[in-house]
Amino acid sequence: MKPTPLRATLTGVALLPVLAWTLFPIYWITTASFKTELALYAKPPQWLFTPIVDNYTRVLTNIPFVQYLKNSLVIALGTTIGSLVLGTLAGYGFARFRFRGSEAVRFLVLVTRMAPRMVLVVPYYLMMQRLGLLDTYTGLLVAYVSFALPFSIWLLIGFFVDVPLDVEEAAMIDGCSRLGVLVRIVIPIAAPGLVVAAIFAFLVSWNEFLFALILSGVEAKTLPVVIAGLNTDAGPLYGEMSAAAVMVMLPNIVMTLVLQRYLVKGLTLGAVKG
């Protein structure tokens, strides 16, 4: 279908307010990172101003930002991989195999996501203390995989059940194992689902604050804890906070740009005919 001029116009009209609403705060954070605090509160709001980089230099020199960036990246990537592997296996298991009580187990998976994190953090702390995993990557990683996994499983069930059974059966007749079918056929067809699961697993870890605060000391501290630290007793250091937030946003944008080419339709096209 080719977009008609009328539809293109309507799309634009519908998108503009949404984009303005979505992007204005982002714009505000970004410009705030290049402003003095005085300029941030200027009245009328300043759209043109002389940018300063002091906020960035202060963040980069006053705190070991690069070290914390590395912590955040390692833990977020680990969370993504862990929850994708476990989520794909379990999602496929639920989508293709029924057993007594499978609906109840599936609901229980979701229930693990329903408790307030505030309540879980104390017993989790005690558990990790017993295991000697406080202030380690593993301690946070395990928590975050458990946060991300229920959504990954449920989402992937939805994408896997729609994969045509005939294709899978054909492959098995040709000698492919169950796991082979999953890797070679089901995953490519359900790719958009995996992309979404990956993005959200990454973000669960990347943005999480409470567990990172309680479980990490010096070694495994992640960026949200550092940024929240800029919210001092004397009030938030808006400039530095914005600068840190902008730097924290960049890896996510890169990840989404890389992943979004798999967010395309068409792989099911022609897979089943007749």
Add this chain to the structure above:
Amino acid sequence: MAAGGAGRWFLLPGLAFLFTIDLIPLVYSAWVSFYNWWLIRPRDVRFVGLDNYVRLGVDPEFNRAVVVTTLFTAGAVALEFLAGLGLALLFAQPFRFLRPIRVLLLLPLFVVPVVGATMWRVIFHPEVGVLNHYLTTFGLGHPPWLSDPTWALVSITLVDAWRTIPFMFLVIYAGLEVLPAELFEAAAVDGASAWQSFRHITVPLLTYIMLLAVLIRGMDAFREFDIIFVLTGGGPGTATQTIQILNYRAFGLGHMGQANAIGIVTLVLVAVMCFVLMRAILRPRGAAQA
């Protein structure tokens, strides 16, 4: 549908991991909720049975918090779902600059929640906030965003929507992308209108994904803390005092039994809410999906 045997090897790793990591803390928390345990009086830890729960049941402040939390959740999720679905349908048709705009729309997800909320507080500020500056300039009034009880609830809903419409959009959009295009082509050949295609192809095939997006957002909104804490701290008065704000306060005061009881009640309320919603939406169709 294959027989059960091989399935367990797919399910076992994930489920064993999940239930070990999450159920142990939950059981601990449930156990503590039956005790009277105030951190200030460590010698006076007593088993009190359901006392903590009974106290919550008759506490007007807690009951009000349940109402506030439910209002916030319902409002936020409805707004986010409609906006997310609308955007997903819009993006399902190709248009120019689709890819860069798609990334731009996702940006709010990437802002650390605490920072996003802090910035919104600046934007909402009655004196120096940029929002009211322009609203006043264009003669659209001067809403007391965070200082009026009703507006405060609206404000936290708007900020939550700002943050999570991209989530709804992305989940539903990915669901749309894997629907077989042949169905829509066949329907178009048979002369179906856009509305008919949507009503009779998209909605039934996408029910599961849409339901999941609503459930996940629903349980997150019900447990939302960061945004509300930063924006209003539960105020003005008790206008935005949600269950999580009370929970935080109970922990802060060191009332461990009471705080854990609030947590367990939250879990039960969320579970019931999800269960009812799933039944209502999946059953009439005979659980055809999944």
